[in-house]
Structure formats: structure tokens, C-alpha cells
């Protein structure tokens with residue numbers, strides 16, 4: 217009695233969106249390497265995982281809820297064929313249910329068509345209504361199913377025409393891989409908001425959300441897929457098509473701040489090095505008188521290293537993370553104020569007692585977790601806690617595949633920095649500036665999406681009410 221099961225997101229950080237992977241590996245089984253690729257991309261989504269492969273018999277699909285290791289186990293042998301696509305999901309449009317797990321499979325003029333997708337289609341509700349009016353039925357409520365049907369309902373031609381037709385109609389952020397007739401079609405929106413890279417492996421080709429997945433399967437990085445580009449892989453042959461003109465690039469800055477793995481290289485920049493540079497700039501912009509720099513593990517670690525290097529204040533791993541706390545767990549006492557955060561993080565008292573701590577994290581979204589961590593440090597005896605954030609305040613929702621589709625979810629949309637400081641109970645609070653962020657990334661500001669920081673959306677401002685994760689469920 218008194219215990220309760222807690223499920224779903226229980227931290228208030230940003231959620232990763234999804235990870236995609238595709239492999240054409242002539243003469244060898246694709247599924248084991250697609251699986252390894254998904255394990256490398258697991259940080260991008262833990263709600264569901266799936267793989268589709270193709271051989272002479274047709275398409276083979278397995279997907280389920282949970283981590284890739286939980287979903288597949290012995291099942292890889294049931295996925296024959298030398299070409300495959302895979303997906304790990306966190307839901308940003310469509311609920312976290314099996315019906316929305318990917319790959320999504322739909323009938324097409326060329327046979328069964330499977331698709332995996334990372335991003336968010338801002339015009340999915342309108343496209344879905346059109347497709348429904350044409351007599352199509354939908355199985356789930358994800359925008360990926362809309363994307364699949366857009367390809368499959370192209371008026372005429374071959375799959376290249378089908379993908380072209382879809383790319384000309386869909387809006388928003390997408391990196392996607394289609395598998396049909398044993399051929400891979402990988403494509404990216406005209407702004408290149410979400411990452412997609414191309415690699416080579418023993419006469420085969422790989423596409424993946426991040427380079428860490430290429431490393432995992434032993435592939436050599438070749439290049440980023442270009443904005444608006446479609447890459448077609450048939451056996452060991454590659455052909456490239458520039459389908460959409462690119463008005464500008466708009467790479468998501470939160471891939472650098474938080475989403476991507478530190479060992480990934482995004483647009484030529486290793487994520488760990490960029491985060492370290494963010495910490496160094498933060499130390500210049502928001503200095504603090506303190507005795508030690510402590511990261512919130514693991515999201516704040518690289519930036520905290522940079523802060524410590526620049527400031528000369530010693531770096532300490534004074535918060536220990538329990539890596540075995542899942543998304544579902546039993547909370548023994550529902551009245552424990554700090555229960556969930558305390559279960560995941562524990563301060564090393566000997567390091568913090570009587571000391572002035574700079575606490576470094578990558579972002580504050582709703583603000584509740586930051587306040588709890590500050591309290592944990594104080595209860596462990598910290599004399600002062602100075603919170604430093606290696607991103608600027610998030611004031612605007614994201615419509616491109618991150619689960620902040622309303623300003624109501626964002627503490628910095630409502631409160632200024634001093635009010636947030638009071639809410640989280642820190643002695644001081646400092647954010648990285650937008651200019652400092654651009655400097656640390658090292659790309660031109662015009663090549664970055666910073667819409668959740670400055671309200672300037674690269675694709676125009678989509679209607680807020682249609683952008684949430686359940687936007688398509690009202691039309692079911």
C-alpha cells in the first residue's frame with residue numbers, strides 16, 4: 217500500500233525526437249547492423265523501435281514498444297534480406313502506442329512501402345484530411361503515416377516520382393527513409409533542420425541520423441545529405457537528386473546543445489567540442505565566484521568541463537546518476553517531495569558540503585527538475601548554488617519534432633531570469649546568450665534554427681493548435 221506506479225516522462229528536459237537508419241548491404245544480412253545502428257541512436261527515442269528488411273520474398277517488419285534491445289532479442293533472424301531500415305521513437309506527433317511505432321507500412325503502386333521519419337510535418341492535419349477525403353484509412357495518428365501515404369498516392373511514375381511528389385507537398389522538418397522494392401530512398405527537408413548523414417560500408421551504403429551510428433556499424437562517413445536532397449540506394453549503387461531548392465539552411469541548435477550524442481559530428485563539428493565551447497563562453501558571459509563546477513549528468517557534462525577550463529574552478533562529478541531508473545518505476549512513498557529526482561541523482565556530500573557550487577545544465581524547460589537538484593545540493597550541505605545554463609532561455613515552442621509545442625510548457629516564456637532564479641531557489645542564475653551560442657557552434661547564424669530561442673521560424677509560423685503530439689488524433 218502507498219506505492220504507485222509512475223509512467224512516462226518524469227523529468228522536465230527536452231525530449232529527443234527520433235532516430236532513423238537505413239542500410240543497403242549487397243550479399244549480406246542487413247538486420248544485425250540495422251539493429252546496431254538503432255542501439256547507437258537509442259538516445260533519440262526510447263518509446264518504440266522497429267526494423268523493416270526486404271528480400272526476394274518481399275518486406276519483413278518487426279516493431280514494438282521499448283528499447284531496441286527489448287524489442288528485438290532473437291527476432292533479427294526473422295528479418296532476412298540485405299537491405300533494411302530502422303527507427304527509434306519518441307512521440308512528438310501521435311501518442312506513444314504501437315500503432316504509431318515505425319517503420320510505418322502502407323500499400324503502394326510498387327508493392328508494400330515502409331517508411332521511417334524524424335521530425336514533424338507542420339501541415340500533416342491538412343494533408344491527412346485530404347487523404348481521408350480521397351478514401352484512405354489511417355491505422356494510427358502519426359504524421360509519418362501521412363508521409364507514407366503521400367508517397368504512395370503519387371499520381372504516376374516510379375518511387376522517385378512518389379518521393380518527389382511527397383517532398384513537394386509536405387512542410388516542416390523531416391529526415392526520412394523509404395524502403396520499397398528493395399531500394400532505399402533517403403531524403404531531407406529543404407532547411408536541413410534534422411540531421412541525416414551518408415556513409416559507406418564494404419560496397420554498401422548507410423544513412424543515419426547521426427555519425428555515431430555509422431561508427432557503430434564500421435561505416436565510413438561520406439557526407440551530410442543536403443537540404444532538399446533525395447539519395448537513392450539500389451544494391452551498391454547510389455544516385456542523388458536535388459528535389460527541392462533550399463532557401464537557407466536551418467540546422468537545429470538543440471542537436472548541438474542536447475539531442476545528439478557527444479561523439480557525433482554535425483556539419484563538421486564534433487558535438488562534445490561544441491558543448492565544451494558553450495561552457496567556455498558561458499564562463500566568460502556569466503562568471504561565478506565558486507569552489508567547484510558540477511555538471512548535471514550527463515546533459516551538462518561537456519559544458520561544465522568547458523566552464524571549469526575557462527574559469528579555473530575545479531571540475532567535480534559531485535552528482536551521481538543512477539542509470540537504471542527507467543521511464544516506469546515504483547515510487548514507494550507518493551508523498552516524498554523529491555522522490556523521482558532523488559532516485560536518479562545523488563550528491564556526494566563530502567564534495568559539496570560547505571562549498572560554493574556552480575551547477576551546469578544544458579537547458580531549463582519547465583523548471584521543476586532544476587529546482588529539485590538545487591535543493592538536493594543544499595540538503596547535502598552546499599553553501600551556495602549558482603546555476604549556469606549552456607543554452608539561452610527557451611521562450612517559444614518547437615514545431616519541428618521536439619515536444620514543446622505550446623508556450624505554456626516553457627517557464628522562460630512566462631518568467632524573466634530573476635523570477636526563474638527565485639523559483640528554482642538558486643543563489644544566481646545565468647544563461648548563455650544567443651550570440652555566445654552561435655559563436656560556440658561556429659556556423660553562421662543564418663544557417664541555424666533558433667526559433668525556440670528567438671521566435672523566428674525558418675518555415676513561417678505554423679498554427680500552434682495543430683502542432684502538438686496529438687494534433688492528428690482529433691481527426692481519427
Ligand code: SF4
Nearest residue numbers: 468469614665667668
Ligand atoms: S525550434 Fe528549437 S528545438 Fe525546434 S528545431 Fe528549431 S532550434 Fe531545434
